[in-house]
Amino acid sequence: MTVGHVARAIETAGIPTVCVYIEAFRPDAQLLKPARTLITPHLMGRPLGLPHRRDQQLTVIRAALKLLETADHAPIMKLFTP
Amino acid sequence: MADSQSRGPDLSQPEPRSLKAFAASLYHAERADNYFKFLHNFSEEELARFLQGLLLQVGDAIDDGNTDALTRFVQRGQVAAYAPTQTAAPFRPDFPDSPFAPMRKPLREATIALFSSGAIYRDDQDPYYPAELTYEQAVRDVRKARERIPSVRVIPAETPEERLCVGHVAYDIRAAQKDINVIFPLTRFRELAQEGSIGALAQRNYSYHGLTNIPRLMQESAPQWAQMLKDDGVDAVFLTAG
Numbered sequence: 001m002t003v004g005h006v007a008r009a010i011e012t013a014g015i016p017t018v019c020v021y022i023e024a025f026r027p028d029a030q031l032l033k034p035a036r037t038l039i040t041p042h043l044m045g046r047p048l049g050l051p052h053r054r055d056q057q058l059t060v061i062r063a064a065l066k067l068l069e070t071a072d073h074a075p076i077m078k079l080f081t082p
Numbered sequence: 083m084a085d086s087q088s089r090g091p092d093l094s095q096p097e098p099r100s101l102k103a104f105a106a107s108l109y110h111a112e113r114a115d116n117y118f119k120f121l122h123n124f125s126e127e128e129l130a131r132f133l134q135g136l137l138l139q140v141g142d143a144i145d146d147g148n149t150d151a152l153t154r155f156v157q158r159g160q161v162a163a164y165a166p167t168q169t170a171a172p173f174r175p176d177f178p179d180s181p182f183a184p185m186r187k188p189l190r191e192a193t194i195a196l197f198s199s200g201a202i203y204r205d206d207q208d209p210y211y212p213a214e215l216t217y218e219q220a221v222r223d224v225r226k227a228r229e230r231i232p233s234v235r236v237i238p239a240e241t242p243e244e245r246l247c248v249g250h251v252a253y254d255i256r257a258a259q260k261d262i263n264v265i266f267p268l269t270r271f272r273e274l275a276q277e278g279s280i281g282a283l284a285q286r287n288y289s290y291h292g293l294t295n296i297p298r299l300m301q302e303s304a305p306q307w308a309q310m311l312k313d314d315g316v317d318a319v320f321l322t323a324g
Contacts (some may be wrong), residue, residue: 001174002292002299003199003323010197010319011181013245019321024120024160027168027288032182034321043157045116045200045253047322050153051261057270061320065280068318069189074182076098 001025004032011035011074018068020047020060026077035074038064041082056082084110101129110224117254120163132159173296185318187281192317195284196237197307199292200258200265200324201250203235209249210291220251227251227293234310237287243269252293253324261324265322284316292324 007017011034018036021029022044029037040060042049049056063080107113121129136159139152168175170217185192199212210233211220237246246266247313248258257264271283288307312317 001323002296003197003321004183004291005238005296005300006197006199006304006307007319008177008181008305009300009308009323010311011183013305013308014183015218015308015311015316015319016183016185017319019323020178021323022160023157024164025323026161027165028174030090031168031174031176032264033168033177035180035182041154041157043153043158043257044120045250046257046264047324048264048267051257051264054263054270057263057267058273061267061270061274062279064320065189065194065274067319069185071182072184073114073182 001028001032004029004034004037008032016068016071018064020064022047023079029077033075035076036064036067036071037075037077038067038080039077042081074081088228099234100126102126103135105129112222112223114218116221117256120160123167128162143309173250173300176305177298187317189280190278191281193282193315194271194280194318194320195311195314195316196266196268196271196287196322197311197319198266198289198322198324200253200289202258202262202266202289203247203249203250204237204241205247207235209247211249211251217249217251219236220249222297224251224293227291228295230291230294231233232290232294232299234288234303234307237266237268237289239268239272239283239285239287241268250291250293250324267322267324269322277283281317282312286310286314 007047010017019034048060109119109122143149143152171314246262248255274280275283290305
């Protein structure tokens with residue numbers, strides 16, 4: 001959950017970031033306000049989904065990268081919908 | 083009848099006094115189970131409802147040969163269990179602002195670094211808990227993790243998956259042990275670079291143990307790590323939380 005602190009420091013240094021958080025930790029991300037957050041409906045320890053689901057992992061990553069590229073302000077939080 | 087041959091409950095463990103006591107024992111205690119430790123946040127009645135629902139879902143999953151609904155049920159349980167606990171605190175403040183750095187390059191030209199709080203390390207690096215502890219002991223000693231000074235591990239881009247380990251003591255690591263890409267998608271990013279969707283995966287990628295000394299993380303480590311990424315010359319950072 002503390003990754004939001006790290007993302008804020010990286011953004012402050014001038015480097016854009018995107019965080020992937022699971023839905024259970026959405027309230028935490030809402031407080032820490034990293035610049036761009038993708039919320040996934042996945043289980044703890046599995047923010048990109050279940051093991052060996054390559055297509056699912058790539059879909060999450062592509063959604064996060066789209067957020068990285070298109071955000072024009074912060075904070076932005078999006079719910080990943082498969 | 084093969085019931086007597088099948089694996090039953092472990093009778094060597096103490097009998098739980100109540101559902102609440104059982105749930106408490108999952109939380110970094112004698113029955114430590116990071117997959118279901120969230121149950122300790124439930125009231126007795128919520129626990130009963132969750133466990134009954136879980137049994138129904140297990141029955142359907144067996145009959146249908148499909149675990150999607152079971153997975154969703156457990157995920158909804160986690161969301162419900164953590165909702166009341168995520169409140170503002172001195173080191174989880176409700177920040178009024180949000181630092182913002184725009185992307186300055188198209189993705190297909192950008193070098194992207196991975197950064198995870200998931201406690202990933204290489205097999206030739208130290209794990210994030212003291213060497214004198216086993217992983218199971220470190221899980222039960224979770225309060226100590228909050229006192230440890232944050233430390234980061236550098237994961238080179240070409241590291242083979244089989245050399246990656248995971249040592250986080252506060253989330254269930256079994257999925258990451260089966261496929262590290264569920265939290266640290268090094269292989270997926272190599273594939274994205276190969277197909278040209280991103281310019282490159284950064285040579286140096288990073289992980290730390292998210293459960294750590296937060297004041298030190300905020301005041302010292304995070305700004306230092308940000309400077310390391312600047313020195314690496316990366317164009318963007320993809321972060322994951324366990």
